[in-house]
Amino acid sequence: MNDATVLTTHQLSKSYGSRPAVKHLDLDVRRGEIFGFLGPNGAGKTTTIRMALGLIRPSSGRVEVLGCDIARQKAEVLPRVGALVESPALYTYMSGRDNLRAFAAVLGGVPARRLDEVLDVVDLRGRQKDRVGSYSMGMKQRLGLAVALLHEPELLVLDEPANGLDPAGIVEMRDLMRRLAASGKTIFVSSHVLGEVQQICDRVAIINLGQLVRVAPVADLIGAHGEFEVKLENPERALQLVREQPWGSGARLQEGTLVTTSPSGRGRDLVQFLAQADCWPDAVSERQHDLEEIFLDLTASNGGVN
Numbered sequence: 001m002n003d004a005t006v007l008t009t010h011q012l013s014k015s016y017g018s019r020p021a022v023k024h025l026d027l028d029v030r031r032g033e034i035f036g037f038l039g040p041n042g043a044g045k046t047t048t049i050r051m052a053l054g055l056i057r058p059s060s061g062r063v064e065v066l067g068c069d070i071a072r073q074k075a076e077v078l079p080r081v082g083a084l085v086e087s088p089a090l091y092t093y094m095s096g097r098d099n100l101r102a103f104a105a106v107l108g109g110v111p112a113r114r115l116d117e118v119l120d121v122v123d124l125r126g127r128q129k130d131r132v133g134s135y136s137m138g139m140k141q142r143l144g145l146a147v148a149l150l151h152e153p154e155l156l157v158l159d160e161p162a163n164g165l166d167p168a169g170i171v172e173m174r175d176l177m178r179r180l181a182a183s184g185k186t187i188f189v190s191s192h193v194l195g196e197v198q199q200i201c202d203r204v205a206i207i208n209l210g211q212l213v214r215v216a217p218v219a220d221l222i223g224a225h226g227e228f229e230v231k232l233e234n235p236e237r238a239l240q241l242v243r244e245q246p247w248g249s250g251a252r253l254q255e256g257t258l259v260t261t262s263p264s265g266r267g268r269d270l271v272q273f274l275a276q277a278d279c280w281p282d283a284v285s286e287r288q289h290d291l292e293e294i295f296l297d298l299t300a301s302n303g304g305v306n
């Protein structure tokens with residue numbers, strides 16, 4: 001682990017009885033990034049996060065957080081980490097502010113002005129005096145995040161923070177994560193809301209059945225895959241022409257758009273080919289894969305959801 005790495009798992013494994021939940025997982029989260037941890041239900045995300053926070057013991061392997069071994073130096077490292085695992089445990093009969101005050105008292109050493117700061121960050125200043133029982137799901141989730149932020153953690157570990165939120169709440173949570181990352185925090189966030197991860201994360205790890213399937217920058221995952229989408233007046237004729245070429249056998253029509261590779265891999269050569277055949281394209285764009293498609297492809301091989 002070097003300075004740029006804030007969370008590393010080494011061959012991390014956990015079994016419940018004879019059933020493995022996480023298998024030989026190697027991950028590294030770098031300082032300042034938003035790292036997405038993706039997987040279908042039951043993939044082992046929460047189990048991994050619980051081990052990373054020292055809430056449960058691995059069956060084998062280990063976790064380093066901020067340069068410390070979590071199993072041995074938990075008390076030292078946890079004050080530098082903010083966590084939101086599943087739904088936050090809040091006192092529903094107390095106000096938002098009193099909740100923060102109670103958690104701050106347990107943490108110790110949290111100055112009173114910090115309460116206002118975190119309420120501002122999560123945009124709950126206006127509702128701080130209301131009972132948490134009267135909060136919407138999104139507000140509770142944001143208050144949970146405010147609790148996690150009280151002690152100014154360097155690393156935030158968020159397990160499905162968008163869980164149970166409506167579309168507006170999801171947008172708010174996404175904006176909030178962006179702001180936190182911009183303020184220099186590292187965020188490790190699990191999700192099965194793929195669109196979310198695609199929009200905010202720098203890198204993602206995809207796990208399925210407890211095993212790492214892929215880890216890559218989001219841009220690489222959704223980036224060009226050598227195909228082009230071509231809009232033209234007579235797509236059927238263009239399709240026929242392209243299909244006759246040795247490089248075009250995979251060409252197809254999707255909703256009236258020609259999807260094909262190019263003779264050389266470059267878009268201009270495809271345009272030239274079509275133009276020479278008098279099939280002038282109206283528009284040509286490189287096709288990008290949606291993270292959802294990739295995710296389904298990568299996790300479908302062994303049944304996906306368990």
Ligand SMILES: Nc1ncnc2c1ncn2[C@@H]1O[C@H](COP(=O)(O)OP(=O)(O)OP(=O)(O)O)[C@@H](O)[C@H]1O
Nearest residue numbers: 016021039040041042043044045046047048192306
């Ligand atoms: N306390 C437990 N006792 C027994 N099995 C467990 C326990 N916690 C989790 N599991 C099992 O471990 C596997 C991984 O569960 P985990 O909760 O880590 O998945 P997840 O990726 O967080 O799923 P979700 O998206 O539904 O939250 C599942 O098969 C689950 O049934």
Ligand SMILES: [Mg+2]
Nearest residue numbers: 045046047159
């Ligand atoms: Mg979970």
